[in-house]
Each structure stands twice: as C-alpha cells, then as structure tokens.
Amino acid sequence: MNSDSMHDVLIVGAGIAGLIAATELQTQGKKVTLLDKGRLPGGRLATRYNEEGQPVFDYGAQFVTARDEWFAQQMKNWIEAKAAVEWGRGFSNQIGVPAKQNGYSRFRGYPGMQKIADHLAKNLNVRNNQKVIKIEPENNFIQVQTDQDNLYTARHMILTMPVPQSLELLQKSRITLFSSDYKSLESIVYAPCLAILATLQGPSGLPSPGALHLQSEPIDIISDNTQKFWNQPLEKETKTSKITIHAGPKFSEGSLDQKREEINKTGKELVPLALPYLASPVSDFQTHFWRYARPVKLHPERCFSVTVNQSMLVFAGDAFFEPRVEGAALSGKAAADLILQNT
Ligand SMILES: Cc1cc2nc3c(=O)[nH]c(=O)nc-3n(C[C@H](O)[C@H](O)[C@H](O)COP(=O)(O)OP(=O)(O)OC[C@H]3O[C@@H](n4cnc5c(N)ncnc54)[C@H](O)[C@@H]3O)c2cc1C
Structure with missing residues (x-):
C-alpha cells in the first residue's frame, strides 16, 4: 500500500x-x-x-x-483566463421561435x-x-x-x-x-438524467446560440455542441453536427434500475422523439446515464x-x-x- x-x-x-x-x-x-x-x-x-x-x-x-x-x-476571472465565455442570454423553448437574448447571462x-x-x-x-x-x-x-x-x-x-x-x-x-x-x-433527493450524445448527418437547425430548452418531458434540453464549441453559424454548411439530448427527469427515472444494454434501448426510444426538433437525421448515438443529475430535495x-x-x-x-x-x-x-x- x-x-x-x-x-x-x-x-x-x-x-x-x-x-x-x-x-x-x-x-x-x-x-x-x-x-x-x-x-x-x-x-x-x-x-x-x-x-x-x-x-x-x-x-x-x-x-x-x-x-x-x-x-x-470567479466567472470573470475564468473568462479573462479564457477558460469560460458567455454563451448567450436566453434559449428558445419552441421550434421555429428564436431565442430572446435579453435574459441573464448563461456561461x-x-x-x-x-x-x-x-x-x-x-x-x-x-x-x-x-x-x-x-x-x-x-x-x-x-x-x-x-x-x-x-x-x-x-x-x-x-x-x-x-x-x-x-x-x-x-x-x-x-x-x-x-x-x-x-x-x-x-x-x-436527486433526479436522474438520461443523456444522448448523437451525431447528425448535417446541421441541427437548432436556433442560435445552439440550444432548445424545452424544460419538458420527455426532453429537457437539446444542445448543438458543434455550434456551441466552434460558433458554427447555422447557414454554414455543416457535414455533421454533434448534439446532446437530455431527457426530462420523469423519462429518465425509467432507467434507474436498468442495465447498460437496457439504457441503450431506452435511448433508442428517445431519439425519434427528438427528431421533430432537428433539421438532420441522427446517424449514430451513445448514452450516458446520470444517476444523480440534479438535486430536487x-x-x-x-x-x-x-x-x-x-x-x-x-x-x-x-x-x-x-x-x-x-x-x-x-x-x-x-x-x-x-x-x-x-x-
Ligand atoms: C445532465 C445534467 C445537466 C445539468 N445541467 C446543468 C446546467 O445546465 N446548469 C447548471 O448550473 N447545472 C447543471 N447541472 C448540475 C451541475 O452539473 C451540478 O450541480 C454540479 O456540476 C455539481 O457539482 P459538484 O461538485 O457538487 O458535484 P460533481 O460534479 O458530481 O462532483 C463530484 C465528484 O465526486 C467524484 N466522486 C464520487 N464518488 C467518489 C469516490 N468514492 N471517490 C472519489 N471521487 C468520487 C465524482 O467523480 C465527481 O467528479 C446538470 C447536471 C447534469 C448531470
């Protein structure tokens, strides 16, 4: 030892x-x-x-x-050190509706x-x-x-x-x-969260700055990492994009007692429910299950x-x-x- x-x-x-x-x-x-x-x-x-x-x-x-x-x-220090940046001041919560950018800062x-x-x-x-x-x-x-x-x-x-x-x-x-x-x-008490890490065949179509915050079930948020990390403008031709889908807490609870393979199956059920919000089809995805995602009590x-x-x-x-x-x-x-x- x-x-x-x-x-x-x-x-x-x-x-x-x-x-x-x-x-x-x-x-x-x-x-x-x-x-x-x-x-x-x-x-x-x-x-x-x-x-x-x-x-x-x-x-x-x-x-x-x-x-x-x-x-x-602290955030100001991290921004000065180029470890953080302001992402936006609001997210759209509805398809086709642009994000209001007059809210508080999201970093x-x-x-x-x-x-x-x-x-x-x-x-x-x-x-x-x-x-x-x-x-x-x-x-x-x-x-x-x-x-x-x-x-x-x-x-x-x-x-x-x-x-x-x-x-x-x-x-x-x-x-x-x-x-x-x-x-x-x-x-x-914590709520769980099932996360889908998906690759799309083209642009996500998610409104700037790259997220749709539905705050609902079965989907809480969809984020476009390609837009987020690289400030890829929507109109620019994107061969693939990488998105994260977070299931809402109720949907995620279904995976609490599931094994890895079953979680992947549940992920397979969630992906089609996200498609109406996306401009390109999903070519492949992985799942990550957060047992303790966010405290609720x-x-x-x-x-x-x-x-x-x-x-x-x-x-x-x-x-x-x-x-x-x-x-x-x-x-x-x-x-x-x-x-x-x-x-
Ligand atoms: C899917 C998801 C989406 C979220 N979205 C947001 C958001 O948009 N905005 C926001 O503000 N918050 C969000 N949160 C919540 C936010 O991530 C957490 O509140 C915050 O990161 C918690 O920080 P922490 O240091 O308390 O815990 P953690 O980040 O969980 O850190 C605990 C650490 O302990 C380690 N650990 C555990 N057991 C052991 C052990 N036995 N030995 C050694 N190490 C151990 C773990 O590896 C981990 O690194 C989200 C969380 C999840 C999961």
Whole structure:
C-alpha cells in the first residue's frame, strides 16, 4: 500500500464544489489534495473529447449562471483566463421561435464545460482515477483508502460527491453519524438524467446560440455542441453536427434500475422523439446515464459538518442550499470557510 504524507484537508470529488473548496483552502496556506474517481476533473462539468483532444460533447451541465456577486467574480476571472465565455442570454423553448437574448447571462466553459475544471485544477493537487473506498478515523486524523491501494491522511475532510454516495462510503467505513444527522442527509433527493450524445448527418437547425430548452418531458434540453464549441453559424454548411439530448427527469427515472444494454434501448426510444426538433437525421448515438443529475430535495444550509474525534468531516456540493454549478461552487466555498474559521 502506498502512503501519502499528511494533509490539512483531503477533498473527495474534483467537481466544481471540491475544486472551489481546494482553491479557497490552498490560498489560505492549507495543504490540500483532491481525490476523484474520474479520469478528468470536473464531475458533472463533463465534456467528451476525441482522440485529438478536441471537445465533442458536453454531456453534463450545459451552461452556468452567475447571479451571486462572489461567483460572478470567479466567472470573470475564468473568462479573462479564457477558460469560460458567455454563451448567450436566453434559449428558445419552441421550434421555429428564436431565442430572446435579453435574459441573464448563461456561461459555458471554453470551448467545453470541463475546461473550467481544468483551469481550476491547474494550480491544485488533484489525483484522478482514485476512487475513495474507505475512511477511517486514525487517532486525531482521518485516513482514506482508494481503490488503487493508496492511503492519504488528513486533519479534516470534505466530501463533495452526491450525498447518497457519501453515505454509502461512510457505511463501508468505521464512521457512524448521529441518527438525526444521517436522517437529515438521507432526505436529500436527486433526479436522474438520461443523456444522448448523437451525431447528425448535417446541421441541427437548432436556433442560435445552439440550444432548445424545452424544460419538458420527455426532453429537457437539446444542445448543438458543434455550434456551441466552434460558433458554427447555422447557414454554414455543416457535414455533421454533434448534439446532446437530455431527457426530462420523469423519462429518465425509467432507467434507474436498468442495465447498460437496457439504457441503450431506452435511448433508442428517445431519439425519434427528438427528431421533430432537428433539421438532420441522427446517424449514430451513445448514452450516458446520470444517476444523480440534479438535486430536487436540498439541505437547507450551504454545507453540513460533523466531528469525528477532533476532525471535521464536511459535506458539500450542489445539494446544499442551492442547486446547479453555481450552488455547488458556493457550497464548496462555504465548506472551506467553515474549516478556515475552525482551524
Ligand atoms: C445532465 C445534467 C445537466 C445539468 N445541467 C446543468 C446546467 O445546465 N446548469 C447548471 O448550473 N447545472 C447543471 N447541472 C448540475 C451541475 O452539473 C451540478 O450541480 C454540479 O456540476 C455539481 O457539482 P459538484 O461538485 O457538487 O458535484 P460533481 O460534479 O458530481 O462532483 C463530484 C465528484 O465526486 C467524484 N466522486 C464520487 N464518488 C467518489 C469516490 N468514492 N471517490 C472519489 N471521487 C468520487 C465524482 O467523480 C465527481 O467528479 C446538470 C447536471 C447534469 C448531470
């Protein structure tokens, strides 16, 4: 087993909540490491790349809002660093109706959503492909074991994965929460999302800036990644385009107990329902099922902390107080602030 040196704070999850928490803690001189089971940082800020490293599909979050003053400043920094850009100020919600462009700003990573995470991770100690499988209180510290047989030790810890996954991890560990704390965390509920990553034989015909936000069932949103990433004007001849279709939560629930093959079959049922919105036929597609896509029942505070011996174990992420990327970032900041105030 490989053992790493001591950390002030270990963070499980290098999604936006974990990355923001780590940035805040590191800025204040704390030694921080992020552990993530994924191949890349970002979590639900997810972009699929081709072999040349070019973005092809955003298949998790499609856009980011920045209404909070502190978060808007972060967005400004990311735009200056060319890690993000304004995508538009509104999306059409009906075929044939152009998007109103007088709403609030919707931002995106540049060119893909995952680039925001890459930008934040650049200055942080992020260990990818490290699934945390156990947390053990060890004297006055917390020790973490990953599926790669690595051990990490820290004074405090932040868990930023979807809360049911955090609770599952604690159940496998020697950490028992007070039943009221457990109940409070257990009451957090997420909706799933079935995502279709499809290639079209020609232009999508989706209105500028490249999305149709139906917010309905069975389809929530269809985005044209080709327009989004490359600002491909509609009239320009496009040989193929890459689109993402997100099913609505009700339709997606049908895949909760499905195996991979069955999910693909469900995807096959969804694709024809998207065709009336598209100008070109689908030539092929893949599916991705998000078991915990968006929280629908949230915790009332920006983070939640318990004490294990003398260590703080803080729960954070988009299920705390406010959903979406913006809410997750603010939760990550709150978790970092809480640790800084108490150490
Ligand atoms: C399909 C979809 C569409 C969305 N659309 C939007 C949108 O348009 N706008 C918007 O603002 N929000 C949107 N969201 C929500 C948004 O993506 C999330 O709110 C936000 O990204 C959550 O960030 P987070 O850091 O809390 O969690 P996550 O991004 O989920 O990060 C948690 C991380 O923990 C890691 N992890 C989990 N278990 C372990 C383990 N045992 N060991 C190590 N690592 C582990 C995961 O790999 C992941 O990287 C969407 C989400 C989905 C899925």
